[in-house]
Amino acid sequence: MQFKQFGQTGLMVSRLCLGTGTFGKQTDEAEAHRMLDKAAEAGVNFIDTADIYPPGAEVGGAEVITGRWLSNKRGSFILGTKGGGRMGPAAWDVGNSRKHLLDAIDASLRRLKTDYVDLYQLHMDDPATPLDEVAEALDTIVRSGKARYIGVSNWLAYRLAKALGRQDTLRLTRFVSTQPRYNLLFREVERELFPLAQEDGIAVIPFNPLAGGLLSARYRHGDTPEKGRFSPELGGFGAMYHARYWHEREFETVGKVQQIAEQQRIALPTLSIAWVLANPAVTSAILGASRLEHLTDTLAAADYHLESAVKAQLDEVSIEYRRGDAGK
Ligand SMILES: NC(=O)c1ccc[n+]([C@@H]2O[C@H](COP(=O)([O-])OP(=O)(O)OC[C@H]3O[C@@H](n4cnc5c(N)ncnc54)[C@H](OP(=O)(O)O)[C@@H]3O)[C@@H](O)[C@H]2O)c1
Numbered sequence: 001m002q003f004k005q006f007g008q009t010g011l012m013v014s015r016l017c018l019g020t021g022t023f024g025k026q027t028d029e030a031e032a033h034r035m036l037d038k039a040a041e042a043g044v045n046f047i048d049t050a051d052i053y054p055p056g057a058e059v060g061g062a063e064v065i066t067g068r069w070l071s072n073k074r075g076s077f078i079l080g081t082k083g084g085g086r087m088g089p090a091a092w093d094v095g096n097s098r099k100h101l102l103d104a105i106d107a108s109l110r111r112l113k114t115d116y117v118d119l120y121q122l123h124m125d126d127p128a129t130p131l132d133e134v135a136e137a138l139d140t141i142v143r144s145g146k147a148r149y150i151g152v153s154n155w156l157a158y159r160l161a162k163a164l165g166r167q168d169t170l171r172l173t174r175f176v177s178t179q180p181r182y183n184l185l186f187r188e189v190e191r192e193l194f195p196l197a198q199e200d201g202i203a204v205i206p207f208n209p210l211a212g213g214l215l216s217a218r219y220r221h222g223d224t225p226e227k228g229r230f231s232p233e234l235g236g237f238g239a240m241y242h243a244r245y246w247h248e249r250e251f252e253t254v255g256k257v258q259q260i261a262e263q264q265r266i267a268l269p270t271l272s273i274a275w276v277l278a279n280p281a282v283t284s285a286i287l288g289a290s291r292l293e294h295l296t297d298t299l300a301a302a303d304y305h306l307e308s309a310v311k312a313q314l315d316e317v318s319i320e321y322r323r324g325d326a327g328k
């Protein structure tokens with residue numbers, strides 16, 4: 001396993017991070033703990049969770065499962081969670097208001113059975129709450145010792161730039177990371193977010209490196225999956241993933257990437273994640289898995305050297321997803 005500095009912080013993180021989005025719905029606790037064991041054995045020291053995980057089930061389940069595994073080894077891992085998603089029926093149970101975030105961090109810590117997280121991330125932007133209120137609430141959380149660093153996820157570059165400016169002006173704790181969607185079928189973040197991150201020393205920890213599994217070539221366009229990321233078992237999320245990726249053009253691109261993987265005699269998931277890691281803006285890629293065996297090919301990406309000529313071929317076959325004219 002290789003390690004990389006987490007933005008401009010003094011923290012070193014493994015280049016692969018284990019995501020927990022399936023824990024408690026697609027993946028039961030015993031299998032989730034086997035996945036955490038396997039990732040840890042491979043050198044992964046970085047875990048990503050969120051209060052709203054797992055999608056399609058009761059919120060909080062993934063944090064509970066992760067917390068039980070971590071309880072006797074908390075100090076050996078960098079733990080990131082996220083807040084801001086809907087946690088209850090009240091109007092203030094969602095979003096990045098001071099009221100919601102101060103409640104959300106306490107509830108996450110209770111479920112995770114810890115008194116701090118290393119990284120507290122805003123799961124989504126919340127344009128309705130003033131940036132100064134968000135920045136002050138997060139600064140309170142860091143000063144109280146409940147989080148060591150703060151970051152964002154799913155934020156547009158201009159909003160992150162604006163927030164960093166306000167944090168600097170108000171002398172409040174600065175965001176150190178961003179967690180965007182990024183893969184061979186979704187590259188728009190290369191245009192504005194990645195340059196901002198590199199200029200400002202912001203760590204980039206992409207999720208969705210396999211486009212929910214499309215970049216494993218396990219699907220054909222005509223399939224109607226009954227289980228997994230593209231199925232109705234995840235409620236609205238299955239439909240959202242269909243809308244994002246289940247198109248003839250994406251399947252054609254996966255076919256081209258698969259050809260390159262075959263030429264290189266490497267598994268498609270390994271190659272796809274190695275390509276994400278090869279972008280100089282990327283700090284660590286977040287792996288998702290619903291079964292233990294998924295991790296064999298994805299963890300292998302940490303040790304796979306992607307030659308620059310092969311990277312150039314992958315850049316070329318996926319260039320349309322960088323241009324911002326992909327129409328979605
Ligand atoms: N910040 C955010 O908004 C956000 C959003 C989503 C995820 N995340 C985080 O990022 C993590 C990873 O994201 P992701 O789950 O979208 O990543 P992903 O790598 O794009 O998709 C993971 C899914 O791909 C399939 N898969 C994984 N390895 C495979 C293999 N070797 N062979 C065949 N199929 C394989 C599995 O699908 P099936 O489940 O269908 O078996 C797995 O659940 C999540 O766990 C979560 O921690 C963050």
